[in-house]
Amino acid sequence: MQSFGFNQFGDADVFESLTQPTPELTPVRVLVDVAGFALNPYDAALRRGEQATARPLPFPIVPGSDVVGTIRAVGEQVTDYQVGDVVLGHSNLGAYAEQIAISHNKIVKVPAQTPLSAVVGLPSVGITAYNLLVVKLQLQPTQSLLVQGASGGVGSLLVQIAKASGAHVTGVASAANAAYVRQLGVDQFISTADFATSPVRADIVVNAVNGGRAQAVGLAHVATAGQYVSLNQLTDSDTDVATLAFQPEKGFRDRPALAYLMALYRQQQLQLPVAAQLGFDLAGVQAGQRLLEQRHRPGKIIVMK
Template structure:
């Protein structure tokens, strides 16, 4: 099969399209033929090996695991002898190392579930990491309650587009912060209010919120607290990338250290992909409560270009990797299917 491999840390030139043996599922595994894979900031971090502290687990000098990509949607090709809940031909989506490939192996008990009948592979592949992060930021870290006011900084990105929709489904009054070109998109996802960050700084005066979800990391923690109600909650999903050693982790750790000195609750989110939350999101997709925003599509041999586009920080929703031929990247800003 063809697959993207990374044998050394570096730029997009380290992403190599190789012919490799097709993986063989163990007794608890599924072999999935990948139709579409999703692109995430996580892929960028593993490619560059940054922040450097992550190399303690991923490999100090070079990646221990050369596989690339995580989000996938596809068809079950084969199952191990102990697998009971899946069979060949089932449409599934989930998260597993090595999704930038024609086939991927995933343990049946891990992050993989059946696809709802009313969504396609592109929609499904856009969901796992970004939507699970949004769900856990709002429900678990933020403890969001109906009627509360929530601000989502970075509302037009992968996590942000899902966070706007999930917050509305949970009964919140939602304000989305984005660039002017994405204001209409954020509003179409259900935001009650929108802020153009180039025209207005939400941390300086203005309304105060019960919950702030920060997907960008472009404001000091003290400024973000100024946008909160006295008993509000700040959830840090990311942070600045200009620290090569600790990256956003440094700011997240500082947030934890200062949390005891603030009246508000400050939470650093390290999202965890899991089967149960993916199933919840599958139900939301089936009900139409959430709809993925799809920006661009790239064929497998253009994974480097997809990561390069991600690095620019202007992706609206999610970009995808398609396995069905060598298609050119399509125009930005499309939602759902065409």
């Protein structure tokens, strides 16, 4: 089967079209014929070699965490899915491929009539937002949340999950993305340019800006006894504010997160637009990787058959 990966670190051109064996079906996995996958900033970090120490992997590395497709075979212990089911999955790696073997605990059924392009980008950003707000912080309707980078993949999911939870939400993003962030349902929008001088304070401030930029300005907007959360490493340690550099934890489970996200999607309380849809070939993957490193319009970069 064909996959897209790299045998050396570098820019988008290091991607190659690879021919690899069909992934192994274990008793708890399903084998999925991939219809499409979404790209994430982490995939580009892998490609640049930035994860080489924290997560050493053998070449070729085939990235990809967000995948949608049709089940071709099920492992002998899998009773909750059948051949022919259309599923959305969250994989550690390997989604940039024609087929993927994935645990039945890391997939959710896609309802009939759902455009696959509308959901393929949900797993990574949605599971991150769910684990942070619902599992880790247990956000309450009485709390206020401010999201820096509210126009981004994770940022837009944080906004929508917080609104579904009843919290008061402020979104901060580029002025060009004001209309997009407002229609996600924020109670208040502040442009990045106006943020430093804004008097707004929130119980929880999350920095979901690509690369974790603008942390210092966010720290100044945390209310008394509040908390500052970064999705990236914390750069500003000289602060009295309680801080958290959010990372996936062992206890986090994909199954409830995916079920939650799909339920919100079905209730039309969740949207994730497509910023760019590219062809399922090497040129599409390379173009998508280049877009990941540019300031692209809101939504996911996806590769579809």
